[in-house]
Amino acid sequence: MIALISFKPLWVFRGQAVIAAAIGGLIAGLKLPLLLLLPMFVLGIRNNKDLFLLLFSVYALAIGYELEVSNLYELDLVKVLSVLIPTLLLLDAGLKSESEEETRGFTHAHELLIASGVTIAFVIGWFVSVVFVAAVFGALIYELSGDKARRGVFAALISSSLLLAALVLGQGLLNLEGGGATQAIFIAAVSTIIALMFFWRKRDRTEFKLYIRSGFIL
Amino acid sequence: MKREDILLTLVLLLFVQGYLFRNVLPILLASAILIYLIYLRAGFSPRIESEREISRKLKDGERVKTKLRVKNLSNNRLKIEVLENLPAGFKAERPSLFLDAHEVKEVEYFITPMRGIFRLKEPMIRAKDLRGLYYEDFMRGSESAIEIEVYPNLDRIREETEAGEPLRFKEAYQSLFGLQTPELDSLREFQPGDERRHIDWKATTRLGELIVRDFLKEREGDAYIVLDAGKEMRKGIKNSKIDFATTLTLQLAYALRNYRAGLIVYDDYGVKRVEAARTRGIEQVEKMAAQLKIGSIPANLMGIKSPMPVGIKIKEESRKFIKKILPAIKGRRSYATGLIEAISSLPSTAFLIFISDITANTSELIKILLELRKRYKILLLTPNPILFYDEARLDREKLIWLYERYKEREEVIKKLNGIVRTLDLGPSDLLETIRSRGVLE
Numbered sequence: 001m002i003a004l005i006s007f008k009p010l011w012v013f014r015g016q017a018v019i020a021a022a023i024g025g026l027i028a029g030l031k032l033p034l035l036l037l038l039p040m041f042v043l044g045i046r047n048n049k050d051l052f053l054l055l056f057s058v059y060a061l062a063i064g065y066e067l068e069v070s071n072l073y074e075l076d077l078v079k080v081l082s083v084l085i086p087t088l089l090l091l092d093a094g095l096k097s098e099s100e101e102e103t104r105g106f107t108h109a110h111e112l113l114i115a116s117g118v119t120i121a122f123v124i125g126w127f128v129s130v131v132f133v134a135a136v137f138g139a140l141i142y143e144l145s146g147d148k149a150r151r152g153v154f155a156a157l158i159s160s161s162l163l164l165a166a167l168v169l170g171q172g173l174l175n176l177e178g179g180g181a182t183q184a185i186f187i188a189a190v191s192t193i194i195a196l197m198f199f200w201r202k203r204d205r206t207e208f209k210l211y212i213r214s215g216f217i218l
Numbered sequence: 219m220k221r222e223d224i225l226l227t228l229v230l231l232l233f234v235q236g237y238l239f240r241n242v243l244p245i246l247l248a249s250a251i252l253i254y255l256i257y258l259r260a261g262f263s264p265r266i267e268s269e270r271e272i273s274r275k276l277k278d279g280e281r282v283k284t285k286l287r288v289k290n291l292s293n294n295r296l297k298i299e300v301l302e303n304l305p306a307g308f309k310a311e312r313p314s315l316f317l318d319a320h321e322v323k324e325v326e327y328f329i330t331p332m333r334g335i336f337r338l339k340e341p342m343i344r345a346k347d348l349r350g351l352y353y354e355d356f357m358r359g360s361e362s363a364i365e366i367e368v369y370p371n372l373d374r375i376r377e378e379t380e381a382g383e384p385l386r387f388k389e390a391y392q393s394l395f396g397l398q399t400p401e402l403d404s405l406r407e408f409q410p411g412d413e414r415r416h417i418d419w420k421a422t423t424r425l426g427e428l429i430v431r432d433f434l435k436e437r438e439g440d441a442y443i444v445l446d447a448g449k450e451m452r453k454g455i456k457n458s459k460i461d462f463a464t465t466l467t468l469q470l471a472y473a474l475r476n477y478r479a480g481l482i483v484y485d486d487y488g489v490k491r492v493e494a495a496r497t498r499g500i501e502q503v504e505k506m507a508a509q510l511k512i513g514s515i516p517a518n519l520m521g522i523k524s525p526m527p528v529g530i531k532i533k534e535e536s537r538k539f540i541k542k543i544l545p546a547i548k549g550r551r552s553y554a555t556g557l558i559e560a561i562s563s564l565p566s567t568a569f570l571i572f573i574s575d576i577t578a579n580t581s582e583l584i585k586i587l588l589e590l591r592k593r594y595k596i597l598l599l600t601p602n603p604i605l606f607y608d609e610a611r612l613d614r615e616k617l618i619w620l621y622e623r624y625k626e627r628e629e630v631i632k633k634l635n636g637i638v639r640t641l642d643l644g645p646s647d648l649l650e651t652i653r654s655r656g657v658l659e
Contacts (some may be wrong), residue, residue: 064244
């Protein structure tokens with residue numbers, strides 16, 4: 001127990017994200033992307049967000065290369081979600097900043113219980129995929145709930161609802177034999193239009209500075 | 219490139235990958251990342267309030283603690299960075315902290331100021347989202363700026379002085395009278411300021427009092443003291459610069475009694491008196507002393523230029539015109555100033571000691587010194603008007619004004635030092651030496 005208390009919550013979160021991505025990847029039968037998880041974990045711990053982003057891009061493209069879904073309406077939802085949600089969890093864990101409080105260790109008992117519970121659920125999920133998906137989804141919601149970003153949640157809900165609605169409405173046109181390319185174009189187009197709705201507002205964005213420990217290389 | 223652009227590029231690549239490979243999964247992943255970005259973008263709406271506490275009176279180069287109270291008015295947890303917008307030359311730490319929704323925190327950090335009076339703006343607060351993708355800067359308006367006064371740091375000045383950075387008068391005094399040769403000139407009584415290693419112990423035991431050896435000097439030739447008795451030097455009721463300058467001249471004359479020393483006194487309108495360097499000894503010193511009958515101007519102003527009264531402005535053309543006609547009105551023979559006339563009275567070779575105010579006719583003085591240094595060895599002694607200011611008349615405004623003049627003067631001194639050796643003197647410089655040698659009596 002004392003040993004667990006000495007763990008830093010954000011490290012645990014990053015560790016959980018990597019474990020989730022690994023288990024999810026194994027459930028989906030991925031190989032190559034899993035090799036990138038360890039360096040991503042190290043970069044996450046070192047708080048090197050820029051290099052992490054690059055590596056994450058490679059990881060995401062590798063997933064797309066290895067896992068194939070030819071028809072959206074005939075997909076194995078558990079298998080797809082066991083890859084998608086841990087990937088988002090991994091991205092969030094890698095980008096999240098570490099505050100002073102978070103480096104001190106767990107301050108509340110319930111945090112420790114949740115962290116332990118989620119990890120156990122991940123392991124059980126190895127055998128029961130649905131449990132895994134539920135646990136990962138729960139972990140993602142729990143992490144995002146800390147932001148208290150009501151507008152963000154609202155925007156995300158609207159976006160995903162619109163996308164789902166578009167897919168449901170377009171099922172008649174899209175659900176065809178060999179219609180993967182059409183579905184891809186359709187989802188990309190709808191996602192882009194939805195994104196444009198929220199991207200019109202100008203925001204100051206952080207600079208991307210790729211560097212290694214001794215200095216900048218880009 | 220921005221961090222967000224990396225993710226958007228990834229989204230685009232996944233779209234392309236999905237289309238080319240007829241694979242829906244990369245498209246779904248791209249959409250998920252896009253929704254994640256929408257969540258972060260829409261959720262980031264920071265509002266920050268800050269207030270800084272800092273002492274109004276600081277010391278040059280001394281780290282001062284500043285306290286900043288930051289309040290997060292938004293519902294988001296934020297990472298805060300404090301970016302100081304300080305005047306040039308200031309240094310500041312760059313603290314960062316995390317703020318929960320509606321949380322108030324105080325952060326302490328250090329600023330290292332440099333001397334002067336400045337209007338210090340509130341720092342810029344950069345609120346970042348926890349993922350480090352977006353930020354927003356908050357800065358209060360210029361009305362929140364406060365005026366701070368940064369005074370010279372006495373400890374620092376003392377350290378610099380101890381380190382031997384400024385030119386010391388004693389060094390110049392020694393160099394003025396030339397390097398000593400090992401050849402013995404004469405023996406005389408010990409006087410305060412003499413070096414102990416020059417005491418002749420045999421003569422001391424024989425005569426029962428301290429006797430020192432005088433050595434022959436390397437430099438020979440005429441030495442001329444060129445004394446400025448112009449308006450700027452004569453201003454003041456007490457502590458006038460001319461009083462000090464005449465005392466200094468006498469002391470120099472006495473110190474140069476073994477040389478052929480001369481004196482030229484000039485003012486704004488021409489050369490007043492010349493005592494050519496014909497003989498040496500006390501007799502010559504007395505002759506020079508007789509020439510030093512210069513009174514001070516009983517004015518309310520001290521020996522520095524006063525600021526122009528508010529509301530009176532003279533155009534540049536008018537200024538030039540007045541400058542041209544003024545000598546004629548005041549009976550001067552030509553446009554040439556007293557200084558130009560004074561140097562025309564000099565012999566072809568001599569060691570020159572200028573005692574002059576450098577705040578009036580600075581550019582003319584610089585031009586002349588640049589020309590003279592080709593033929594003469596020159597030392598410029600200049601009474602610092604700030605050090606002659608009457609303490610009883612000081613108030614805050616005058617102090618600020620004096621400080622500004624002091625800084626300007628430092629620049630001029632630096633410039634002059636690049637041309638000839640220049641010494642800035644105060645009222646107490648050399649006075650003790652003169653008194654101890656009985657010259658004033």
